Amino acid sequence: MEYPELVPGTLLRRYQRFLADVRLDDGREVTAHCPNTGSMRAVNVPGCRVWLSPSDNPKRKLAWTWELIELPQPDGTLALASVQTGRANRIVEEALRAGRVPGLAGYAELRREATVAAAGGQAARLDFRLDDPERGTAFVEVKQVTLKEPDGHGYFPDAVSARGRKHLEVLAALAQAGQRAVLLFCVAHEGIDDVAPAEHLDPAYAQALRDAAGLGVEVLAQRCEIRRAGERPVAIRLGEPLPVALERRFREPGGPA
Structure with missing residues (x-):
């Protein structure tokens, strides 16, 4: 499955289950849709790098969707996880x-x-x-x-x-x-x-x-x-x-x- 062109940022917080605040790499702070009904235990980590997909659909309340998070591993590497x-x-x-x-x-x-x-x-x-x-x-x-x-x-x-x-x-x-x-x-x-x-x-x-x-x-x-x-x-x-x-x-x- 091909992604649309994803935009990087830093996770600030996830709240009310379906919302996440992200600071994009260009400095803007945006609210993204969080399409995950679970607890997101271990993948809701503020301060980690995340990737958002944009939408230009005028009917959407939020123009961004949280797709991936990059998580530090015990061996010093980074692993991507899909939260979508x-x-x-x-x-x-x-x-x-x-x-x-x-x-x-x-x-x-x-x-x-x-x-x-x-x-x-x-x-x-x-x-x-x-x-x-x-x-x-x-x-x-x-x-x-x-x-x-x-x-x-x-x-x-x-x-x-x-x-x-x-x-x-x-x-x-x-x-x-x-x-x-x-x-x-x-x-x-x-x-x-x-x-x-x-x-x-x-x-x-x-x-x-x-x-x-x-x-x-x-x-x-x-x-x-x-x-x-x-x-x-x-x-x-x-x-x-x-x-x-x-x-x-x-x-x-x-x-x-």
Whole structure:
């Protein structure tokens, strides 16, 4: 996925969930839309370099959207993380259509926002449905991961997620009914090398994830690759697979084992 020409600045603060104040490199201070409903734990870091996408749409209340943040890593390097959760499905869709998701390549048809029956007869919506005359159907739900904790590992979710648990329940029911059901973690932080359920933040989600995997839900993770022109980010795509550690628990560095 190609970015529009991004504009650099420094994050001053994020507030009221959907707003972020940024000082652009030219000295202007602007308010940007923050398209992320989560806690943004570990990626809401004032003082860090950020990248905004501009819009000239006169109907928009805000002319800027916060796309990326550059985060210092323990080894002294900098890692980009995408805070724009609305990009994740597009990134994954491009990868699915290009056959770059191991195990999910080669399906004849892809549909977005597949509606399926949930518990109690209610309808639930998953991100993708893949169909093929020979391989059958696969349902795919995508979750963006940006939480890197001080132990160096990646975790999901970054706060209690009742919606996330509901998606797991739907996937588990599909798997029990003999359908292929897949949870794909789209790891949108260059510094994350693996993913685990965030039991320290949402123990109910962590247990639901392990239960779903035990019932046949496939749990996959792939890291996003961000291409630069000089130092400016210009494109993002789904890259290499990463391991998922369902049983790992977060422990503070230096804490008890």
